[in-house]
Amino acid sequence: MNTKNKFFSKWDLLLIVFLVAGLGIWIGIKQFSPPAAKAVILLDGKVYKVIPLDKNAYYKIYRGDTYLMTVETKPGAIRATYSTNWIFPQTETTQVSVATGWISKEGETIISVPNKIVIYTEGSKERTLYDAMTYQN
Amino acid sequence: MIFTIVVVGGVIGAIFFIKPVPKYYTRYGVELGTNVQITYATSKGNAKQVVDEMFKKFSDYEEIFDPWLVGSELYNLNHSDGKWTKVSPVLLTVIKDSIDFSKLTDGKFDPTVGRLIPLWGFNTDNTRNWHLPSPKEIKDALKHVGYQNVEIRGDEVRLLNGVWLDLNGMMEGYIAQMLVEMAKKNDPNSTGFVDIGGTIGIIGPKNGNEPWIVGIQDPRGNPNQAIAYVKLYSGYVGTSGDYERYIIVDGKRYYHIFDPKTGYSNDYLESVTTVSTRSIYSDGFGVFSMVAGEKAMKEMAQKIGVAYYAINENGQVIKSANWNEYEYKK
Structure with a gap:
């Protein structure tokens, strides 16, 4: 057999x-x-800085000698904490970049139109459900 | 041995027959005073080069459409002292479409509100300049509002009675359309989308056959927070709302879309998102609806064939009957 x-x-x-x-x-x-998340900061359409999102830290963004914004990082996330296009208290106008808060997912952005700054994350494990966002213009 | 042959054959078959997923290139930027994102994939040439070419166009568009940029085509037209002025085909198209829509909406949509905008400071991104004008200032500015003051003769335009045009109500949709056409000209089978300040034009379905998912920003949430989702294989989506360019004075919210009859914003709606096959309606319909309110919004949507998702002043969602065609649920 x-x-x-x-x-x-x-x-x-x-x-x-x-x-x-x-x-x-x-x-x-x-x-x-571990997620190799990083934040990409664009200033005037060009890459200004790429920050690994692996620690608690603060970074300042300048155009030449002009201070524009402070961002704060923590593992996996970034937010704008101050922007020079500041709130005008009498009219309660909110500052969009700061009001955005923490971003951590791919697809989320922090935008400062007056300062021409765009911040987004790369290498994050999570991404937004949406590919793009429609909002008022 | 047979097993090995089956496995190896399967792998080789998969390599040859599985359709490759398009490799998307995405570029972000701030152009025309707003956020821009272009995501693109093509099998003809280099996607990055095409997107970079698209971005180069923004400076041209700024030279045409920015009413506050000294020397731009629209600035010169607004300061032409009532003389016939030759304009470029691009500017002429947007002026014609804006005036046509003004007539259709009986002036609820009106691009001649240009003089009202700097009065409120909404022509700048500097929030320190945003303020409530005096009633007299508004009354005086309203004397220079009215689409009937725009005359078109061939490729010439004449603005009477000191009106100033502001074409933001249709400009972004039109620019999105031109960029979509540019992408399709490079490669008719290319896919992706163009996002100009939240006005999104679809170049082609995601991965060739899937819809792009577009979030609708929660008007009272943060910029990355979606309140609903749209699925789009083609066409355009845009949003008008009261939540970015606004001031609150004595508890009342005033925003940048003015009723051409009163010079103030209306508080009927917080947000209107429009899906349309025509780029000009993806923005224009929302502006009209913010001014005209719910009932007029419903009637006009049926007339021009758009779908909408709106949120009224009480936070209630209002959808057009055909919204289900576009709604994406998690």
């Missing part, structure tokens, strides 16, 4: 082991590796 299995050979078993191990390693890397 021939007991040799025509469908599975020992090489097949080896291939299965490799495939399963490879899949496991890939899933492990995807799931358990």
Whole structure:
């Protein structure tokens, strides 16, 4: 009686082991590796600074010698804490960039139109449900 | 052995037959006094180069449409002292469309409110300049409002009675359309979208056959907070609202869309989002609705064939009957 299995050979078993191990390693890397999130700051349409979002810190943004904005980071997130286009208290006007608060997902942005600053995150595990946002113009 | 052949064959088959997902290039910027995002993928040429070319166009558009930029085409027209002035085809198109819509809305939408805007300081991004004008200032400015004062003769325009045009009510939609057309000219099968200050034009479906999901900003939330979602394979979506350019004086909110009859903003609606196959309506209909209110909004939507998602002054959601076609639910 021939007991040799025509469908599975020992090489097949080896291939299965490799495939399963490879899949496991890939899933492990995807799931358990720390997110390499970073924030990209654009000023006047050009990359001003790329900040790794791995610690609590503050950064100031300048155009030449002119101070424009302070941003605060914490692991995985960034927010604007102060912008020179400041609130005019008598009219309760809010400052959009500061009012935006923390952003952490891909697809979220902090915009300061007067200062021509755009901040967005990259490499974050989460992204927004939307691809773009419609808002008043 | 057979197993190995099946696996290897499957992998090779997958490599050859699975359609590759388009690689999207996204560029952000601040142009025309607003946030811009273009996301684009093409199999013809380099997506980045095409997007960069699109961004270069913004300085041209600013030279045409910015009514406050000294020397721009629109600035010169507004200061032409009632003389016939030759204008570019692009400017002429937007003026014609704006006047046509003014007639259709019986002046509820009116691009001749230009003199009211600096009165409130809303022509600048500096919030320190935003303020409530005196009733006399508004009354005086209203003497120079009225779309009937715009005359068109061939490629010439004449502004009578000292009116100033402000084309923001349709300009962004029109520019989005021109950029979408530019992208399609490069590659008719290209996909992506153009977002100019929240007015979004679809170049082609996501990954070739999926809708792009567009969030509608919560008018009383933060800029990344969506209150609802739209799914779009083509066409345009835009929003008008009372929540970015506004002041609150003695507890009353005043924002940048003025009723051409009174010179003040109305408090019927917090936000109107419009889906349209025509770019000019994605903005213009919202402006009209903010001025005219719910009943007129419903009637006009049926007349011009747009879908809308609005939030009234009580925070209640109002949707057009055809909104379901576009609504995306989580």
